[in-house]
Amino acid sequence: PAKGEVVLEAKGITRRFGGLVANRDISFTVRAGEILAVIGPNGAGKSTLFNQLSCVDHPTSGEIRFLGERIDGRTARAMAGAGLSRSFQHVKLLPSMSVLENVAIGAHLRGSKGVAAAALRLDRAEEARLLAEARRQLVRVGLGQYLHAEAGSLALGQQRLLEIARALCADPCLLLLDEPAAGLRFLEKQALAELLVRLRSEGMAILLVEHDMDFVMGLVDRVYVMEFGERIAEGPPETIQTNPAVLEAYLGG
Ligand code: ADP
Numbered sequence: 001p002a003k004g005e006v007v008l009e010a011k012g013i014t015r016r017f018g019g020l021v022a023n024r025d026i027s028f029t030v031r032a033g034e035i036l037a038v039i040g041p042n043g044a045g046k047s048t049l050f051n052q053l054s055c056v057d058h059p060t061s062g063e064i065r066f067l068g069e070r071i072d073g074r075t076a077r078a079m080a081g082a083g084l085s086r087s088f089q090h091v092k093l094l095p096s097m098s099v100l101e102n103v104a105i106g107a108h109l110r111g112s113k114g115v116a117a118a119a120l121r122l123d124r125a126e127e128a129r130l131l132a133e134a135r136r137q138l139v140r141v142g143l144g145q146y147l148h149a150e151a152g153s154l155a156l157g158q159q160r161l162l163e164i165a166r167a168l169c170a171d172p173c174l175l176l177l178d179e180p181a182a183g184l185r186f187l188e189k190q191a192l193a194e195l196l197v198r199l200r201s202e203g204m205a206i207l208l209v210e211h212d213m214d215f216v217m218g219l220v221d222r223v224y225v226m227e228f229g230e231r232i233a234e235g236p237p238e239t240i241q242t243n244p245a246v247l248e249a250y251l252g253g
């Protein structure tokens with residue numbers, strides 16, 4: 001998609017868990033070449049929303065469109081192949097394997113059952129292709145000098161970049177990141193922010209769910225603020241930072 005084109009559209013998403021409404025009537029768009037942050041205090045419903053957008057979970061009602069097509073009801077695996085990639089923080093690093101192997105396996109694993117099963121199905125041509133792609137994406141995120149280092153030796157900030165390299169292997173036009181800055185040190189956050197800015201300038205649409213307000217405010221184009229499952233504010237960072245409802249949600253709780 002060309003810059004400015006709508007990549008992802010959420011229309012009136014509601015997600016209930018029994019009597020609990022975790023998301024109520026959530027609507028927004030994300031365009032190519034734009035970073036949208038969804039923020040809110042703990043329990044606001046951010047992860048619930050994130051899971052639906054990446055098709056790990058599905059709305060009780062409402063629509064999700066990716067490149068104009070309904071995707072609610074599809075599988076996460078199908079979406080990864082179609083250009084919607086999420087960071088997989090729960091796909092654990094294989095600490096004694098190399099950074100390069102971790103990304104290649106992660107790219108292959110995406111959505112499938114397990115490492116062993118994935119490894120067994122690889123033929124040599126496919127393996128070579130995955131390794132070349134993994135190398136390309138690691139260079140892209142700035143880990144080119146660590147290809148053959150043990151993944152377990154990387155600092156947390158570098159591991160986060162590794163996860164993004166994995167997500168990029170599927171050649172996505174939309175990147176979904178769940179709390180990418182969590183636990184990172186100042187310089188690591190800076191490196192991450194620089195990468196996201198670069199991806200945005202290449203036309204990537206990026207949606208991140210984030211708890212860290214400072215990280216978000218210096219980086220993103222628009223902010224969507226949730227509390228108790230609902231939208232309480234939306235707009236550019238400058239207006240969000242001084243929005244009374246937002247300050248109340250963050251400081252009042
Ligand atoms: P956040 O990521 O903003 O901290 P969550 O989306 O994790 O918020 O949770 C929002 C609300 O939905 C919470 O009250 C949480 O307990 C509830 N919730 C989330 N997932 C489930 C689930 N699978 N079953 C029942 N309740 C859930």
Ligand code: MG
Pocket residue numbers: 046047048
């Ligand atoms: Mg969460």
